Amino acid sequence: MLKDSKSLKIAKCLVELSLNEEGRVEPEKINQILTELKNEPTRRSLPILRKFLTLIKQQINTYEGSLEKFDSNADSSSNLISDNISQARGKKINLVIKENKSLIAGFRMRIGDDVYEDSIASRIARLKKSLT
């Protein structure tokens, strides 16, 4: 893809400005940046905003994730998973618990681009693949 390195560089700087001390995205700071960009638009505003959005999403994905379970009720296992993953990644990870009946049993957790899965549905899919 054609590189727009300048827009990317600016977007990275804007992401740096949007973070608090814990490395988490601060909505107020983002609002401030967006207002500035709106008030003083440039030729590069659109590509910068696109890249900014992608990078912000990536940043949020580093500490926020989803945990899909057959039953959405929070229980001790959810807390255990959350604690373990936070320990493994070296920072507090917020997990949003979602219900997913297609899993049959077990869980599916997504943090950023990483998906951790231990469910009956995934085992059946693996078996299907090995038999075909």
Next chain:
Amino acid sequence: MSSITDLIRKEIENLSTDATRTNVGTIATLADGVARVEGLSKVMYNEMVEFPNNVLGIALNLEEDSVGCVLLGETSLLKEGDEARTTGKLLSVPVGKGLLGRVVDAVGRPIDEKGPIDSDITYPVERIAPGIIPRKSVTQPLQTGIMAVDSMIPIGRGQRELIIGDRSTGKTTIAIDTIINQAKINKKGIESGDADFRPVYCIYVAVGQKNSNVARTIKVFEETGAMEYVTIVSAPAADNPANQYLAPYAGCAMGEWFMENGMDALIVYDDLSKHAVAYRQISLILKRPSGREAYPGDVFYLHSRLLERSARLNEDNGNGSLTALPIIETQMGDVSGYIPTNVISITDGQIFLETDLFNKGIRPAVSVGLSVSRVGSAAQIKAYKKVAGKVKLELAQFRELAAFSQFESDLDAATKARLDRGARIVELFKQNAFNPVAVEIQTSVMWAVQNNFFDSIEVSNIASSVDSLKEYLLTQGTEVCEEIYKTGKLEKETEEKLRSALEDWKRTQS
């Protein structure tokens, strides 16, 4: 029934129950067989990426915010927003003897309706070529069965010899003849029960060709009985550019298996011009910077990393070999084009085919001046070396003199003799397609020319005389031919026997 349940039970027993970790992304854009995926932050270059509906892709462009994946399957089954996941594997193809006699696509799936491929081994399509240490000099001949090639441009096992020329000049025919000849030699060698005999297995990679042409090639192999030693990797013009780009590498991986297991293999890439065009198409869709003739900057590396994988390995590494015959199509005979010069510089010589010669009826239309084998006579049996040593020079001198003699009315005797000999050699080298000649017959015919057995025959009758001599040698002169085949030498005694056989033949001609 019980076998099926047993199989399922076995699979369940072996099934891993551990939690899995995968890296995923989402298709952001999808066009022209290329998906731009957001995410996949841990994907590796050339890694296989899994899309829904069993569609596979290869990660070719790794960028900061997205990954460019070339899709290998049915792209219409995908849509923007679909999930893509890494597999942790490089693209691999099945390899082994189970592929012989089969027609497969660029990822090694059978397309000949002969059932699944009987092979448990897979090789990645992209591999690093053997270094200098495991290699050995090319010394063992690979007979093409084409007199013009075997005498003047000998090819050795492990060599990379380019076949280059305009469209419809007989490039594919040379490659097919070579494969047919290998099958003939293999059959003879296996029948003889010689323990030291090393068969040559062949792989024919068809890139960007019409399906009808591929079907015709398969038919030729089947009719000549060569198919049992051949694997055809087909990525026709109708196939997507990703498959056309991958097919030569897949074929090469199949050939490497033979080489690494101490066997000899021959691979034909038909052709690399279309391969470069497919790669250009992929690169332009991936928006990579383009250079000369809109090819990407790494188009040289595209072919060099492929052809460098052909080698002759030394005894410590199994003594196997992979010989490559890449084909390049030129435009209006221009060998100085971008892709032709690239491949010429990579290979160990080239067989240049001229349109003019082809139209004059000189087939194979091998241009003596522009063709060369950098391995040279090291890849010829001693007997052939002895009789064909001067042919190239004689023919080159003939071409030069023939051009000058058009202006001269009086020619001295030496020039006339040279022209006569040259005209006879030109006639001698004319050969029908799909009709390779055994090396012992070639040696005998060349010996006959060098010893003036054809001097009294009219140039226009040379072709028929050569045919009759070949026939005679196959029926009456089997003893002397067998001696040349077995010893590979032309000793005094053998020469005497050959002379007496040729004198007998000569008497039948008068």
